[in-house]
Amino acid sequence: MTLEQLSYEALERRLAREKKARLAAEGLLEKKSLELFQANQDVAEQAELIGRERAVLGAVFDARPAALVLTNSGLEVERLNPVARRLFALPDGAAPGQSLPDLLSGSAGFLDWVRARAGAQPEIDDSTAEGFARQASGEEIPVRISCSLIGYNDLRLWIILDIRRHLAAEEEKKVLERSLVQAQKMEALGTLASGVAHEINTPIQYIGDNVSFLQEVCGAVGAFLGAVDGALAAEGEPVSREQLAATLAGKRAELDIDYLLEETPSAIAQSLHGLKQVASIVSAIREFSHPGDTEMTPVDLNAVIDTTLSVTRNSWKNIAEVEHELDPDLPGVLGHAGDLHQLVLNLIGNATDAIAERAPSGGGKIRISTGLERNNVVIRVQDNGTGIKDADRTRVFDPFFTTKAPGKGTGQGLAIVFKIVNVGHGGQISVDSTWGEGTTFTIRLPRSEG
Template sequence: MQKISYEALVSRLDREKRARLEAETLLEKKSLEVYQANQSLAASTAQIDRERTLLSAVFDARPAALILTSSNHDCVRLNPSACGLLGIEVNTVPGASLLDLLTGSAEALKWIEARTGPNPEFDYSTIDGAISNSSGEEIPVRISCSPIGHDDMCLWILIDIRRHLAIEAEKNALEQSLNQAQKMEALGTLASGVAHEINTPIQYVGDNVRFFQEVHAEFSGLLKTYDALKDAAEKHGILEDLAAEVTRHREECDIDFLLEDTPTALEQSLHGLRQVATIVSAIREFSHPGETETTPVDINSVIETTLSVSRNSWKTITEIEKELQPDLPTVMGHAGDLHQVILNLISNAADAINEDKSNDEGLIRISTRAVADDIEILVSDNGSGISDDVKSRIFDPFFTTKDPGKGTGQGLAIVYKIVHVKHGGRITVESTPESGTTFKIRLNKNAEPASLN
């Protein structure tokens, strides 16, 4: 065995010591790197967990229904809104096929199948269709689908549009009501102009009929004088030929008939002309542009005018009974709006009577009276009446019990607004099915109505 010198042994020990120190240094360095890597990994993991939690919270909190599907279109996850919309439990969903989960209208299913077939189409479009829930109820929804760029997964978004469709329906109904109001405003302007034009010739005709009435009275006196003259000539045997000629003409003209019936004809003509004049005056008053300032309003006059204008709408359906207090005080208000209130109540009463097929004797009673500082208006009918569930909603905008196209549900809502909001009054209804209905309006004589602006 070769003998190692002391110097060589010392040198070897030095090398091994340096190598051990280098190894320890490297180990410390690598241990530090591993520790730092672990710290970074832990921080990244925590960040990922936080983001996952945040994304999960956002996914679950969305009001829209969200469905996450795999590459073979199986449901991976649904948020609570989707489960609520479809009426299903969360734990029954994972693994279910999207096409089994979503059933509904043909258009919606066709659109969904185009994005779940062999060559899916993703054009980022949407479709409005109907989806059936677990109870079989069809729910209108807006559907969209987007790939999320991970394992061919897709995110399906279903938005419940029932509220949107209801708002659109209300908007369309409001637009129709506004269009109808504009037409009625134009018609009112036209009616006012026509009434103004008719008024002058009606006055001419009336004046002429009254003239003929006066002339008839004078001619009647003259004819009586001629008759006395003829009778005297015949009695004394003078002017026999002329007296006979007068008698023949009198018989040919049937003077007795003319003298008897002409006054009646003239009186009937004057009565008709007075009616026309009343209607013309009512149309002019009713179609007068709405006032922005309040004025004293004669409620009895408003009722009479409205009845004259609307007579054609109720005369074949019902009779009208009036009990109007003669010395009724005026109220401060807007006459045009109060005309609208009475017209709507009369129309509503006539419709109720018309709907009651068993009622052959329709009757609407209108009365007015002063009660302390209020003016009270009662409009009653013996129509079909109103049930309690309907009575609680009759003043709601767009609520109507009439068939589609026969009512906008605005009439009584307008009445309520005019009475309560614009005039600070009160309107109540008392009704029992099959026993008729009574609307009661109270307007304070001294209240200052709200501005129409």
């Protein structure tokens, strides 16, 4: 049907429908325009927020006191903060695109740790590694490094800490600890000084007596030789051989020459033995009191035990009998001789005190043995003292813990032993004790590879 054929009423209805459809379309267009405007506003706000957050994050990234480096999955540097640039001595604008491993150096294990964080399946965890940041000048700065994923574009964030001050502080701490051990060792020597003096005084006394005797021998022999010379040079009537022999025999008997000559070898032998004793004690004191090297060196534990027993003999000789069974083929251990002397000193002192507490009049026994178990050198110090109560056994190595009466102990002896063994030498110490019967300390130290 054509438009001319439509009635007026039909035309009005059609026009009304088209007007309604146009109004609906205009309303929809206005709604969509409003929605688009609002969406644009939201996008603008989000962009502004993202810009602000990016600026804040960038400021935080640049202001961090640690060196921060962003890399992609291939470990190529995307961004560094100013601290990282200074650490690697890089000018502004340099480094992006460089490989992070090229900026680092260190052991093969360290570089493998870094490279393991590359690729599609990186080994990202909470671990850290220590190596060096390498500068163009060749200087290498010790660093500790960690890595994490930041969840955007497969980037890695590396936190790199300059640990020069930390290492210096650790070294200073080690020096102080060694000074403390040396001071305690010298304090122990001071306590043992009177006993050491007594040990030296005894041989010195009989050396002095023998020297006086030898002086008497020299005087008598000189007088006898003078008598011989006088008799031979005498003027006047010649004397018979029998008369001369009788005269000299009388002089010899008067001076007791035969007795003096008979005793002289014994006096010389005793004096030499006494001098050897004194030299041994002095050598032991010198070795014991020496602070030792800061570097670890092979140490003969049997010699350490012998030296310490010589120095401490007067402290235990009236309280306990010491038996020692030392393996003559014992390999050395890599360690600090001074610390190992302190270790043995503290264990002997602890055993002596335990025996004295149980039997002050003496009769105790201390047994020290050494041997090899697999790759460990083993020392055992056993006593028949008071023993350790079950409740106290887990605390004996705690600093300042002591079961002695106030003023009798500081609780530092076994704590120092534990630190020397476990921390200083990578070994282990264990204690086996029965209350009222005695205690055995067992120390295992890694043998020297040399």
